[in-house]
Amino acid sequence: MSKKVDLSHYTLRQLLEMEACTRCAECVSACPTYAESDENAEIHPQRKIARAKDFWKADHLGLLARLFGIRPASDGDLQVHSDGVFRCTLCGRCHVVCPVQIDTRALWISMREQLVDWGLYPEVFDMLRDRITTQHNISGDDNSNRLVWTQNMDRIPEGLEARQGAETVYFMGCVGAMYPRVYSVPQSFAQILERAGESFTTLGSGEWCCGFPLEIAGMGKHAHDLARHNVEAVRAIGARRLVATCPSCYHTWAHEYPRVLGEPLGFEVYHSVELLAELIDEGKIKLNGFSQAVTYHDPCDLGRTSGIFDAPRRVLEAIPGIQFTEMADNRELSLCCGGGGDAEMADASVTAAVSKRRIEQAQATGAQVVVSACQQCNRTLSEAARKNKIRMRAMDITEVVWQAMQA
Template sequence: MSKKVDLSHYTLRQLLEMEACTRCGECVAACPTYAESDENAEIHPQRKIARAKDFWKADHLGFLARLFGIKPATDGDQEAHSDGVYRCTLCGRCHVVCPVQIDTRSLWISMREQLVDWDLYPEVFDGLRDRLTSQYNISGDDNANRLVWTQNMDHVPEGLEAKEGAETVYFMGCVGAMYPRAYGIPQSFAQILERAGEDFTTLGSGEWCCGFPLQIAGMGKDAYDLARHNVEAVRAIGARRLVATCPSCYHTWAHEYPRMLDEPLGFEVYHSVELLDEMIAEGKIKLHGFSQPITYHDPCDLGRTSGIFDAPRRVINAIPGIQFTEMEDHGELSLCCGGGGDVEMADASVTAAVSKRRIEQAQATGARVVVSACQQCNRTLAEAARKNKIRMRAMDITEVVWQAMQE
């Protein structure tokens, strides 16, 4: 028997937005997962809205729903809806092209919350929830290893382990802290901060996952304790700002935590590109050059979701003699790398297809390095280059800046 829609998962605005959909199809043309999935009807953004709208109307409008021919959902309808909703990278490109500006990304997350209540979500997310609520990181490793990336450094900056009174807390993020392929990001950024004379520290083993993977899985309720712990840990240090190299962490701290906790944080939140931009403008770091031609990939959670497009480009263009070429799709219409929305856990083939298209766009610029400002994008694009035998290196902008400071 099909489950009933709980309208508490949707805001009044979202219910009105579903009504406002004109079925114009602009979102369909913009959707990277739909384009790379043999046009699977369930991934169709317009179809997802139509299904969700019919579900709640059939359950809550009674005679009016029957009058307009809206039939109660079957188990098969709800299962098909889940298939489409969880094969989405939550890139937000559909929102940019929507003529009535439906906040599709938030709508997809609300749909996931309903599907979690219905127990119609990929089983792999149970493991994700268990890891984040017991080990406090996405890898499931001992969280005491948050600073393992420092072990092969010739020089380790002092005071990295929760130094009381530090002005800045560097929030490393699970991927940067726990995955060897991404170690170069915290290594580079920590050395940049030290070279710039910043008084900084990290939360060390006291850093817990920001909770973003749970939020976008539709399990946001399980992220509250992570948020409360992290915020109190920063307050205990007495820092005036927090900086993250991961856009998803940044977005969660800057935009989700104040809402989740229903209180101001009491400190500023920066993404690393904003702080790099600021330090370059103030002359705190000196850039000497970067020898290879590059292109830049806008991370979805940094660009479309958080509105940060100019700062990374100012940082790149501040490097003397830089050879920088934009990809065909960039800025607000940048293509997703394929690694967002927890979709790789739900269906890795979607990630492989979308990332292939993006790395081919990067290759078309003639660049030898695709630069991003996201640990997950960096990992996904590097894997796409390897799988598709494309001679291109993926680097984070912090790694590029640190290298430019050496040359």
């Protein structure tokens, strides 16, 4: 092949992890995307590792590689690899079941970085990159519209536009701020914070995309300026904590920004479910009731990737009248909603198939509502329910709490 593997995209640990793969195929049985594909699908996790390993060995081990029967990859081989790597939702379920604990999610992202360098990635990702780097959001809208979700509120909480001295900054995220279907999430959360007496604000039009969509697209180098801008904006307000309703934003702030910037942030980072649980424990919000049967969907970036499983369940169990039933696959083994990893942009059929399986699991619990703590999950599951004619509502946990406070 004319393209050569740049080993700088991989850590030494990742090269060793590829070598450590035992070909047990546990990852294959756990992959929600492969489960909805034919048996020869390029998404096959074990084959992705085997291909990437052969690619770098063919390029860097020379005669030794050929002695072991490893030949340079053809352009067709590379395209098959690209299709498999970018149709993945990056849910991380394969990592949970791996007996040698290969960090597959990080490995898939490194593979994407290499493929981006080779120009072998979905063309639509160029539009994503351009929107985020120029408009500072994923929708391509004027970023001054970050607070447009407040326009149909009966009363807008005071101090939402970068109020100096606020103790908490609410990071709305691109989906929550820009997509009308989920405007009720920032509306609910802002009203909860106000009712609880919290000193809070947002970055308003100064909020830029956290960079997560670029990071997982293999275009992370374009996200560094976003990280620096956002962190400096929060520091300028003097807040002691930042809270996000989006798990992907939360993960980026809590785990990626300190690494990218090479320094502590200087403030705490919360996901909204953690703050809701804290406010309930402190008696700052009163929950009157929510008399419906619900189940809970663990968002991949909140659960498996960030380790937050208990807080949302504590919140739900604190609400009088709620009837809570777990889905068959939950917590570490929760199925992806299908909407992660930028996979919907690469192949919308992947999202449709995976989300159908998940909404059917939710339906099997007998619940009326599937609750999550992620706007993207709720959007995806709501669409799956509509397309598959399943009578079930998808709600964010902030919406449930706000309704319970008003009952």
